Amino acid sequence: MNAMPANDSLTTGLEAPGxxxxxxDPDAPGHVSIKGVNKIFRSRKGxxxxxxxxxxxxxxxxxxxxxxxxxxxKSTLLMLLSGLLxxxxxxxNVGGKEILKPNSDxxxxxxxxxxxxxxxxLDNVLIQAELRKMDKKEALEKARALLRMVxxxxxxxxxxxxxxxxxxxxxxxxxxLLHEPPLMxxxxxxxxxxxxxxxxxxxxxxxxxxxxxxxxxxxxxSISEAIxxxxxxxxxxxxxxxxxxxxxxxxxxxxxxxxxxDPKFLGYVHEITDIFKNLGVFREEY
Amino acid sequence: MAxxxxxxxxxxxxxxxxxxxxxPPAIWTLIVLIATWELLVELRNxxxxxxxAPSVIVMEIITYWHRLWPNALVTLxxxxxxxxxxxxxxxxxxxxxxxxxxxxxxxxxxIVMSQTIPKVAIAPLLLTWFGYGMTPKIVIVILLSxxxxxxxxxxxxxxxxxxxxxxARSMGxxxxxxxxxxxxxxxxxxxxxxxxxxxxxxxxxxIVAEFIGxxxxxxxxxxxxxANFDIxxxxxxxxxxxxxxxLFFAALSRLERVAIPWREGGGLAGES
Numbered sequence: 001m002n003a004m005p006a007n008d009s010l011t012t013g014l015e016a017p018g019x020x021x022x023x024x025d026p027d028a029p030g031h032v033s034i035k036g037v038n039k040i041f042r043s044r045k046g047x048x049x050x051x052x053x054x055x056x057x058x059x060x061x062x063x064x065x066x067x068x069x070x071x072x073x074k075s076t077l078l079m080l081l082s083g084l085l086x087x088x089x090x091x092x093n094v095g096g097k098e099i100l101k102p103n104s105d106x107x108x109x110x111x112x113x114x115x116x117x118x119x120x121x122l123d124n125v126l127i128q129a130e131l132r133k134m135d136k137k138e139a140l141e142k143a144r145a146l147l148r149m150v151x152x153x154x155x156x157x158x159x160x161x162x163x164x165x166x167x168x169x170x171x172x173x174x175x176x177l178l179h180e181p182p183l184m185x186x187x188x189x190x191x192x193x194x195x196x197x198x199x200x201x202x203x204x205x206x207x208x209x210x211x212x213x214x215x216x217x218x219x220x221x222s223i224s225e226a227i228x229x230x231x232x233x234x235x236x237x238x239x240x241x242x243x244x245x246x247x248x249x250x251x252x253x254x255x256x257x258x259x260x261x262d263p264k265f266l267g268y269v270h271e272i273t274d275i276f277k278n279l280g281v282f283r284e285e286y
Numbered sequence: 287m288a289x290x291x292x293x294x295x296x297x298x299x300x301x302x303x304x305x306x307x308x309x310p311p312a313i314w315t316l317i318v319l320i321a322t323w324e325l326l327v328e329l330r331n332x333x334x335x336x337x338x339a340p341s342v343i344v345m346e347i348i349t350y351w352h353r354l355w356p357n358a359l360v361t362l363x364x365x366x367x368x369x370x371x372x373x374x375x376x377x378x379x380x381x382x383x384x385x386x387x388x389x390x391x392x393x394x395x396x397i398v399m400s401q402t403i404p405k406v407a408i409a410p411l412l413l414t415w416f417g418y419g420m421t422p423k424i425v426i427v428i429l430l431s432x433x434x435x436x437x438x439x440x441x442x443x444x445x446x447x448x449x450x451x452x453x454a455r456s457m458g459x460x461x462x463x464x465x466x467x468x469x470x471x472x473x474x475x476x477x478x479x480x481x482x483x484x485x486x487x488x489x490x491x492x493i494v495a496e497f498i499g500x501x502x503x504x505x506x507x508x509x510x511x512x513a514n515f516d517i518x519x520x521x522x523x524x525x526x527x528x529x530x531x532x533l534f535f536a537a538l539s540r541l542e543r544v545a546i547p548w549r550e551g552g553g554l555a556g557e558s
Contacts, residue, residue: 084452104458110449118471118548127467131457159548 025060027096029105030182030215032058032081037090039076049240050076054090056234056243058215060182065218065226066234067272069281073241074219078185081217082108094183104132106183107176111191113168115160121147121171122156128178139178146174150204166197170204177208184209186218190225199257202229206255227268228255235275244275338518346518347525353507358526361503364420364492365534368427372484376432377477380439384469397436405429406494413499423495423503430491431484438480442473475549478542485538489531 026033039051050073058064066074079085080092083103092099094106115124122143129139147153150170160168169189176184189205190198206229209216220226226233233247247268251259259265276282306314320340326332327339334342347354379397383389409426416422446469454464496505504527511519 079452082452082456084455102455104456106456108453108456110453112447112449114447114449114453116468116471118474118546128457130467131454131459131463161548 028060029095030060033093035091040088052240063216065230067226068236107181109186109189111188113172125175184216343521346522364423368424369488372432376435384443409498426495427491431488434483435480442476
């Protein structure tokens with residue numbers, strides 16, 4: 001199931017994201033610009049500095065992964081981007097608009113699938129259309145097409161409890177894509193899945209991305225997942241989260257699972273692992 | 287529901303076994319208990335004013351039906367009316383508690399604390415305030431059944447995860463939509479658990495209220511029959527009220543299955 005299309009010619013030309021638009025058009029939908037962003041959480045117990053002086057520009061259509069240890073502020077950065085959480089200082093612009101309130105021109109996928117258990121798979125995807133008052137007929141067609149694309153055509157009427165974890169997460173990705181957002185925020189979407197399901201969903205995600213001009217901001221704990229998926233990998237330090245280094249991943253698309261044994265791929269893994277060793281995230285000697 | 291997995295082998299065809307399996311096990315247990323009761327009374331010659339045999343009680347229900355039925359209707363209307371009032375007060379109150387900080391911090395703790403007051407102890411007071419009519423009975427039913435409705439509804443309405451709310455907002459949902467499309471459906475299983483608890487308590491409330499001061503209703507019948515040492519009549523009334531309670535609970539379980547079709551089985555004590 002879920003076989004990649006055999007004819008790669010279908011996807012070539014679309015596989016290099018961003019080529020259709022000028023690379024440095026900050027007003028293009030899906031362009032993310034983060035400048036000098038700080039976030040401090042204040043509570044009665046004191047202050048916690050979550051993010052310090054974060055600068056990052058993401059071009060339209062780029063796939064950027066953020067990699068870092070637990071509690072480094074990755075998810076906080078995602079929340080700031082969505083406008084669901086306010087920053088302490090700095091500027092965030094998405095598609096040329098400053099983010100000052102919750103931004104609804106995007107799709108979000110969390111680690112939990114957050115499916116509504118009283119709705120079928122299809123209706124879970126369609127909630128997006130209902131809340132956005134999209135055209136019903138058109139939305140239904142799109143939702144069906146999306147589910148078909150992730151091999152869930154036969155599960156349209158299944159309730160979430162009848163689906164496996166991987167299937168549920170696929171439904172939640174379809175839901176996030178229904179309105180064709182210029183920006184997709186993903187907070188460890190595959191973190192709760194088993195290794196094989198995870199591989200399959202990575203492939204599915206890349207395929208969905210190759211078919212649309214969409215910026216993806218992807219948070220993960222997994223070094224190889226970040227490299228496998230991304231155009232760029234942002235490595236963050238432990239709290240307070242700063243950007244330690246940004247890697248351009250120079251691997252051809254479409255990505256194939258076998259590329260994970262490619263010397264170039266392993267080179268990235270080594271480099272990133274070394275950074276985490278230097279940061280004290282990994283300790284091998286005691 | 288720990289049943290032996292089906293091995294796929296056809297069971298030996300035994301007509302007796304098949305007839306036996308057609309009846310739920312709990313019914314068999316009940317039949318055995320009633321038969322034992324009948325036999326014991328018969329064999330040991332237990333006098334009717336101590337413990338009447340089941341057959342005597344059934345006869346009593348039939349001959350006394352002209353009094354049982356109208357009084358059952360009185361009790362039933364107290365139960366249903368009180369229960370409905372409790373729902374109409376309890377669910378909106380729970381919504382207010384979940385949405386208002388003042389209600390949550392200023393009112394909710396008092397509601398919880400008030401539960402340490404034995405409501406039965408207030409019953410005589412209500413009698414002096416509201417007289418002997420329907421009102422004090424309904425008030426007691428409300429007092430007893432309202433609490434589990436509020437608590438469970440609050441719990442259910444708070445079950446919405448932060449991610450779910452984030453997601454709703456990122457899709458542009460307004461407060462109204464968050465309530466109708468996310469919070470309320472999410473809360474339904476919990477609300478129904480509260481309603482089912484409340485059915486049991488509302489029956490207790492009505493009977494207790496009638497014990498304290500009434501001139502009709504099944505509670506009143508039980509009291510009068512007791513004063514006359516008419517044990518069979520007492521049993522007849524008890525059976526009436528029990529059957530009513532069971533039917534009420536079953537009706538609600540039915541409604542639950544209609545309202546929450548995405549859930550298999552219900553909470554609380556299984557199905558009746």
